[in-house]
Amino acid sequence: MLSILIPTYNYNIYPLVKKIHAQLSKTAYVFEILCLDDHSEKQDTIAQNEAINSLENATYTILPENIGRSRIRNLLAQKATHKWLLFLDADVLPVADDFITKYVETISDEKEVIYGGILYQQEKPKKENVLRWIYGKEREALTVSQRQEASYLRFLTLSFLIRKDVFDKVNFNEDIPNARHEDTLFANDLKHMEVHLTHIHNPVYHLGLDTSKGFIHKSMESVEVLILFMKNGLIEPNDILITKVFARVKKFGLNHLLSLMYTWFGKFFEKNLLSNNPSMFIFDLYRLTYLCYLDKRQ
Structure with missing residues (x-):
């Protein structure tokens, strides 16, 4: 019923996958965890991520070439075999121990996309990372009611659940440069195609702070x-x-x-x-x- 889709590039996603896998293993959900590596260069990171293949119903595959943020997400969805797709960015970690269950319990026939939100850790980081932390806390770590005021504009693709048949119609634009705003276009397409977007409180921590x-x-x-x-x-x-x-x-x-x-x-x-x-x-x-x-x- 549930495909967990995680793209990565030069990032150790094993702690994320291990936590998600542990939550899923306590349930009766049918699941798969698909991880695609966009041709990473860091061999130590690759070695850490290869441990994912030892987990039941989880795979880690390295692509032969770098294909970019949009194409890798679309490719993950194509490989997925279940009705619901849970996209997670590499640098996130669920806040709640029942993160998966909270998403699954929100599923219903009329739901199409479900977004749980993100949080940033309370402790102020080093000076070199403080701008990204402040921006995240003020502009991204919003309550459900704040997000609902501008539902699509305040939707981020770091962690969201989407029905596979919906994603087949509204996916990530592969024609744009591999620069920025693929998530902006995706949210905008959801809006213009009138895809139903549900906001809930089920956040992940965003850990990978840029300098x-x-x-x-x-x-x-x-x-x-x-x-x-x-x-x-x-x-x-x-x-x-x-x-x-x-x-x-x-x-x-x-x-x-x-x-x-x-x-x-x-x-x-x-x-x-x-x-x-x-x-x-x-x-x-x-x-x-x-x-x-x-x-x-x-």
């Missing part, structure tokens, strides 16, 4: 991808908050000023974001001014 410098780099890459998405009609400005704000400032001719702000104050913005007390306002402004800057160069 602040790395997170800034990924965030700016994401802005570049958004320009491409808007240009190719993959998203409408109102689909995402930053593009919605961008459309408004452009309407009133403020985009030119914001573009200049990026060139004038970009280094100042980055200095704040690399500090031990980064501002989410500065983070948003940095991305918005960069979006205006890129648009002006088109």
Whole structure:
């Protein structure tokens, strides 16, 4: 009845798989755990993950080449044999000991996608990781009621349950660059196809915190991808908050000023974001001014 699908790349997923397997083994659920490695380079990590193959109904397979975040998720779904698919990112860990049961007990005929949410550990990390931690706690670790206010916009693909026949119709876009926002497009497609999305409280911890410098780099890459998405009609400005704000400032001719702000104050913005007390306002402004800057160069 349940296929657990975990893509990984240079990350030790054995603790995650072992915990999920232990929970499943205490139930009468029919299950499989499928893990695909996107051609990792770290041999020590591969060796750790190969222990997964010793667990009943669990497999760990290394792909012969790197195929990217979208294709590997679609491939996992194609290999799955059960009606319900539980996607888990490599760097998460269930909070509750009855994590699997909570998901399964939510299943009903009218349910199509179920999202349990994520949490971040309370202890503040080292300075080099603090930006990603603050962003996660303020923007991602939301209550069920907060998520329901913007149901699809606040859906993340780190941990979600989906019916296989639904995923066959709405899967991850393989035509986009292997950069960012494949989850944004997926959520947007769910919305436009009117797929029923249910929010529950069944979180996972997000453990794999990028460094602040790395997170800034990924965030700016994401802005570049958004320009491409808007240009190719993959998203409408109102689909995402930053593009919605961008459309408004452009309407009133403020985009030119914001573009200049990026060139004038970009280094100042980055200095704040690399500090031990980064501002989410500065983070948003940095991305918005960069979006205006890129648009002006088109």
